[in-house]
Amino acid sequence: MKYDVIVIGGGLGGLECGYILARAGKSVLVLEQGRQTGGCLQSYRRNGLKFDTGFHYVGGLEKGQPLYRVFEYLGLDSLPWHRMDETFDRITVAGREYALSQGYDNFALRLAEDFPNEKEALKQYASLLSETESRQLDGLNPECQEDDFASSLCETNAYQYLCQSFRDTGLIDAVSGASLKMELRKSSLPLFTFLHGNSGYVGSSWRLKGSGSLLTGALAEGIRKQGGEVKCRAGAEELIGERHRIVRVRCTDGNTYEGDVFIGAIHPALVCRMIKQDGLLKPAYRNRIFRQTNTFGVFTVSLVLKPDELRYFNYNRYVYRKADVWSSASPGEIDRVMISCRVPEDGAYARQIDLLTPFLWEECLPWVQTEIGKRGEDYLLWKERIADACMVLAETVVPGLGDAVEQRYISTPLTYAGYLQAPEGSAYGVRKDAGNPLEVLLSPRTPFPNLYLTGQSLMMHGVQGVTQTALFTCAEVLGRDWIWRHIVEGK
Numbered sequence: 269m270k271y272d273v274i275v276i277g278g279g280l281g282g283l284e285c286g287y288i289l290a291r292a293g294k295s296v297l298v299l300e301q302g303r304q305t306g307g308c309l310q311s312y313r314r315n316g317l318k319f320d321t322g323f324h325y326v327g328g329l330e331k332g333q334p335l336y337r338v339f340e341y342l343g344l345d346s347l348p349w350h351r352m353d354e355t356f357d358r359i360t361v362a363g364r365e366y367a368l369s370q371g372y373d374n375f376a377l378r379l380a381e382d383f384p385n386e387k388e389a390l391k392q393y394a395s396l397l398s399e400t401e402s403r404q405l406d407g408l409n410p411e412c413q414e415d416d417f418a419s420s421l422c423e424t425n426a427y428q429y430l431c432q433s434f435r436d437t438g439l440i441d442a443v444s445g446a447s448l449k450m451e452l453r454k455s456s457l458p459l460f461t462f463l464h465g466n467s468g469y470v471g472s473s474w475r476l477k478g479s480g481s482l483l484t485g486a487l488a489e490g491i492r493k494q495g496g497e498v499k500c501r502a503g504a505e506e507l508i509g510e511r512h513r514i515v516r517v518r519c520t521d522g523n524t525y526e527g528d529v530f531i532g533a534i535h536p537a538l539v540c541r542m543i544k545q546d547g548l549l550k551p552a553y554r555n556r557i558f559r560q561t562n563t564f565g566v567f568t569v570s571l572v573l574k575p576d577e578l579r580y581f582n583y584n585r586y587v588y589r590k591a592d593v594w595s596s597a598s599p600g601e602i603d604r605v606m607i608s609c610r611v612p613e614d615g616a617y618a619r620q621i622d623l624l625t626p627f628l629w630e631e632c633l634p635w636v637q638t639e640i641g642k643r644g645e646d647y648l649l650w651k652e653r654i655a656d657a658c659m660v661l662a663e664t665v666v667p668g669l670g671d672a673v674e675q676r677y678i679s680t681p682l683t684y685a686g687y688l689q690a691p692e693g694s695a696y697g698v699r700k701d702a703g704n705p706l707e708v709l710l711s712p713r714t715p716f717p718n719l720y721l722t723g724q725s726l727m728m729h730g731v732q733g734v735t736q737t738a739l740f741t742c743a744e745v746l747g748r749d750w751i752w753r754h755i756v757e758g759k
């Protein structure tokens with residue numbers, strides 16, 4: 269059988285594309301190398317409890333917000349979404365606490381209580397956040413020739429913008445403090461990535477009652493219901509071409525599948541490595557992809573708490589040991605941690621809390637050649653030492669956390685590299701760079717007319733960013749007009 273579309277990678281981006289294209293009447297096959305779909309959004313079970321790998325909260329799901337409309341189309345609006353407190357993130361920097369609140373006006377007003385001299389600047393910043401959110405799908409409008417708003421944000425350095433907008437460095441820390449979910453790099457982070465990573469949450473912030481795999485499970489089921497296929501343990505190994513088109517994909521189990529259109533919903537470097545025939549892929553494109561650098565990885569401590577010990581808190585905490593959250597920690601130092609509670613199945617007490625801290629691949633190098641589950645005693649001791657450091661920092665804002673812990677599980681960038689094939693265990697894929705947007709911002713298009721890319725390495729990461737990118741990729745197959753009418757306008 270020849271499929272209309274073959275998607276390589278069953279993470280959020282691949283499944284969203286698979287769903288949209290299957291619903292548009294295409295015959296779709298999604299190939300996932302892992303034992304389960306979901307990629308960063310998969311979950312695992314230990315001692316009867318489910319743990320998330322890469323989902324804690326999402327912004328932008330209130331009726332009327334752009335992501336809500338897309339989730340409605342994808343059938344994800346009916347999942348058990350749980351609205352977070354009005355103050356959805358609490359940021360502690362060098363002992364000083366700031367509150368980030370939902371609602372753009374509210375966000376500015378609340379921070380202005382701590383920074384009264386910055387009231388006007390905060391108002392302008394909140395208005396830019398709101399505009400970024402409301403215009404996120406503008407580029408799909410068939411009447412829009414060029415998205416100048418997005419282009420100019422991509423070329424602006426986020427840190428420089430903040431320094432020009434706010435006089436108080438404490439305020440820069442406050443508005444940046446929840447950005448552990450992106451890489452705060454003074455030299456490169458584009459304002460586009462910074463605003464997108466924050467704006468939806470200010471609009472409205474949500475957790476799931478249940479694991480992040482509910483999202484990807486629902487998408488996989490939706491693809492199957494529409495006649496599509498989703499195969500796990502089906503790692504794509506080679507993309508085979510004829511006359512400048514990709515015609516089939518060969519998997520590690522030896523099976524080959526023919527298709528009209530192919531979508532690489534994995535890291536772009538992995539897609540390039542799959543094109544092995546001499547002369548098939550333009551060297552300029554291959555070199556450009558291989559020149560890209562990757563964002564940091566994440567070290568996660570997943571805590572199981574004793575019953576009835578610690579009350580559930582319906583917001584995240586971010587704690588930084590020192591001021592200037594834009595400067596990175598020295599190797600081996602844990603100077604920041606995000607603390608996120610899972611919504612309890614019942615009752616007022618938390619059973620699971622995750623601690624996350626950014627983590628460099630370089631620190632994992634001693635164990636790169638080892639296999640999952642066989643990395644050795646020194647790896648286990650190293651992990652425990654870092655987890656202890658995360659606990660010490662977390663306890664400064666959640667007193668009693670240590671005593672409440674019953675069990676803990678740890679994952680490192682090596683875990684992501686091992687399970688998801690994520691290069692360098694990178695959490696958010698290719699690093700974006702305001703100084704070089706043309707080199708770094710990858711388009712869904714490739715040199716092949718029937719091979720496209722999607723996923724977090726392209727425009728944006730996170731649930732919201734990957735969803736938006738999936739629309740742009742599907743627009744290449746179905747046309748912008750189709751996506752605009754059926755999904756954005758919902759006609």
Ligand SMILES: Cc1cc2nc3c(=O)[nH]c(=O)nc-3n(C[C@H](O)[C@H](O)[C@H](O)COP(=O)(O)OP(=O)(O)OC[C@H]3O[C@@H](n4cnc5c(N)ncnc54)[C@H](O)[C@@H]3O)c2cc1C
Pocket residue numbers: 276277278279280281282299300301302305306307308309321322323324325326449502503504505533534535538566568624687688689690694695696722723724725729730731732734
């Ligand atoms: C620790 C962590 C916490 C996060 N928290 C949040 C959060 O709270 N909110 C939020 O919005 N975002 C969060 N994110 C980001 C979000 O999870 C990701 O941006 C998003 O899930 C990425 O989706 P993707 O489809 O682009 O990539 P991936 O999820 O990486 O999916 C790629 C898939 O391709 C598969 N694959 C790889 N190679 C092959 C091959 N050769 N053949 C077939 N399949 C292959 C992989 O197994 C994987 O399933 C977090 C990420 C991390 C790492």
